[in-house]
Amino acid sequence: MKFFGCTLACLLVLNGACKVSAGGIRPALSVHDTSLYPQIFSVVTSRDVASTYGSSWDIQHAGSRRLREEDDNLVQLGVVVHNEIEAAHFEHLETSGVLSYEAVENEGNAQRLLQGINQELSCYRTVQETFDAVDELAAQYSDFVRVETIGESWRKQNGDGGFDIKIMVLSAPTSDPAVNKVDMMVVAGHHSRELPPPEAVMKWATLLLEGFGKDADLTWILERTNIHIVPIANPDGRQIVQENLDWMYRKNAHPFGCENGTALEGVDLNRQYPMMWGNDTGSSGDPCSTAFRGPAPLSEPESNAVFTYASQLFADDMKKGSIEEAEAKVDEACPEDATGIFIDVHSYGDFVYFPFGFEDRMAPNHRSLLTMSSKLAHPGNYSLWGPGQDGFLYFVSGDATDATYGINCVASFGFEIGSQFYADCFELESSIAPKLHESLLYAAKSAISPYTIPLGPDVLTISVDTTTASSAQLTVAVSDAALIVDHAKFDGNLSQAIAQVRVFVDEHPYDNDGVEGLLMDAQDGSFDEEDEVATYSLDTSELMVGRHVLYFQATDSEGYAGPVAAVFLDVDDYASSNVGSPLGVSKIGLGDDFAADGLAFVQASSSPSMNCGLLMVCATAIAGAIASLMV
Structure with missing residues (x-):
């Protein structure tokens, strides 16, 4: 059964998350989307907090700058923000008169608030249901999925129930010796109160x-990538949440004797990783802190399981050595030809973040990390949280992505998805999951060379028209800049002119460096701009009857080749004689594979007008439409 089919209601809940205490359901203090509830945010101000705790009170929040003593409010203009005051101090604020439940209800916004927090959460599975679903996928797709146990939760390790830490590996069988598979690792559920990430990555696995x-x-992607998914890195903590013991529980279940109550027990698993562990500006040594880093790096079985697996997964020749050696080489760039990618999924705020987080410090591979982050952010219109960006939110030391990049040289990125910890099912299924899926698809396409592929041009649209006998007219729109516009601050000129576009018939360019493909022509006569349309007339009479794959890849004037985009082309007995035979396909944009109800696959057409699916524009207008695609 589904455990989240309940409704939460609090008089004062600014992010829809409640705490269960002896006095009943009590809100955790968080705020988001200042434009929705403008009158409510005078209830708690930084001056109130400072007067209660003194000017040294340090509040951080996501989505805005760190609060300073002179700031008036806990929120700043028009951005999605997240601001927590630990539960240990919540009661003090409440009894001091800083918080007022009645004040919010009387502001006239009670109805809107209650609409925001009465959430239908029945789509979220329990820990056991999630692991059962993993096993079901392995049984249903036995040739594609294997399930491994990479460790145990703290409770299981200590004989108090608990769970195995499971990972499922997705990969299609292949007998082609030319295929060199690369690895992509996706982790969700570090923080137990963040409901959407485990469900979103499970949905992505199913879609693949x-x-x-x-x-x-x-x-x-499945033929050339091993995709390793940890759906719940912190099953004990999530079980605490699912049992309604504490809706805001964040850490694992390891008690450290916090004097302020069991609600703040545990270790923050995403402050546990060894790169620059122990930095007080990005974590805490206080067991009662929600960012408590634990007594030592990787002291917790959950974080140790994730990092050990990741360290064994990726090539040894990429690594910088021991933890101490890696920290000493923090400014040494990782090899540009390193393979593999690591993704850590959290909620909330709609951000993509990237190393480093322990301080506002650009990594030596900053250009590649920033470019990839920008392109990962594009499908979901995420903001960037990273060094050198206006959106660098706060320091995080002991973060998983800092460690996998800083020590193992794996290109590493994190997501903060959704608008709140307890996003309802409609938001999860209509927005959160589809946006994340598109970004993960881009990451998977780039996993073979994540430091170079994002620097190359992207294939924005593909059109294949077979209305002419014995040929297929191929048209693609490519761009070296479209997916990074308005997303990132770059030093220097990132975008270059398109140098060439190639189509490969039944031969993937990643499989063999000697595969040259077919050079496409610039529609306007020459490749000399960062945005181009390329065409090619493919003779289909030479193709065998059956299904073929067309792979497209563009290269810019710096020599960077972008990610591959592909479509199927089915050739039948009528292809050589029937004008208008239904062989045409059209595919537009990144992630159009993901429709609201599942997958929207390549559309077939026997007319140049083409069929327009979800997020598609008609291919006959492709040349004129490219300008709008750049907006």
Whole structure:
């Protein structure tokens, strides 16, 4: 059964998350989306807090700058923010008169507040249901999925119930010796109160498996990538949340004797990782802090399991050595030809973040990390949280992405998805999951060379028109800049002119460096701009009857080749004689594979007008439409 099919209601809940205490359901102090509830945010101000705790009170929040003593409010203009005051201090603020439940209800916004926190959460599975779903996928797709146990939760390790830490590995079987598979690791559920990440990554796994053989991109990704997914890194903590013991519980279940109550027990698993562990500006040594880093790096079985697996997964020749050696080499760039990618999924705020987080410090591979982050952010219109950006929110030491990049040289990125910890099912299924899926798809396409592929041009649209006998007219729009506009601050000129666009028939360019493909022509006569349309007339009479795959890849004037995009082309007995035979396909944009109800696969057409699916524009207007695609 689904455990989250309940409704939460509090008089004062600014983010829809409640705490269960002896006095009943009590809100955790968080605020988001200042534009929705403008009258409420005078209830708690930094001056009130400072007067209660003194000017040294340090409040951090996501989505805005760190608060200073002179700031009036806990929120700043028009951004999604997240601001927590630990539960240990909540009662003090309440009894001191700083918080007022009645004040909020009387502001005239009670109805809107209650609408925001009465959430239907029945789509969220329990820990056991999630692990059962993992096993079901492995049984249903036995040739594609294997399940491993990489460790135990703290409770299980200590004989108090608990769970195994499970990972599922998705990969399609292949007998082609030319295929060199690379690894991508996705972790969710470090923080137990963050409901959407585990469910979103489980949905992505299902979409990949269901899409194999139906969508060309999903097919080649599974054929050439081992995708390792940890759906719940902190199962004990999530069980605490699911049992309603504490809706705001964040850490694992390891008690450290916090004198302020069991609600603040545990260790923050995402302050546990060894790169620059122990920095007080990005974590805490106080067991009662929600950012308590534990007694030593990787002291907790959950974080140790994740990092040990990641360290064994990626190539040894990429690594910087021991933890001490890696910290000493913090300014030494990782090899540009390093393979593999690591993703850590959290909620909330709609951000993509990247190393380093222990301080506002650009990593030596900053250009690549920033470019990839920008392109990962584009499908979901995420903001960037990273060094050198206006959106660098606060310091995080002991973060998983800092460690996997800083020590193992794996290109590493994190997501903060959704608008709140307890996003309702409508938001999860209509917005959170589809946006994340598109970003993960881009990451998977780039996993073979994540430090170089994002620097290359992207294939924005593909059109294949077979209305002419014995040929297919191929048209693609490519850009070296479209996916980074308005997302990132770059030093220097990132975008270059398109140098060439190639199409490969039944041969993936990643499989063999000697595969040259077919050079496409610039529609306007020459490749000399960062945005181009390329065309090619493919003779289909030479193709065998059956399904073929067309792979497209563009290269810029600096020599960087971007990610591959693909479509299926089915050739039948009528292809050589029937004008208008239904062989045409059209595919537009990144992530159009993911429709609201599952997968929207490549659309077939026998007319140049083409069929326009979800997020698609008609291919006949492709040349004129490219300008709008750049907006």
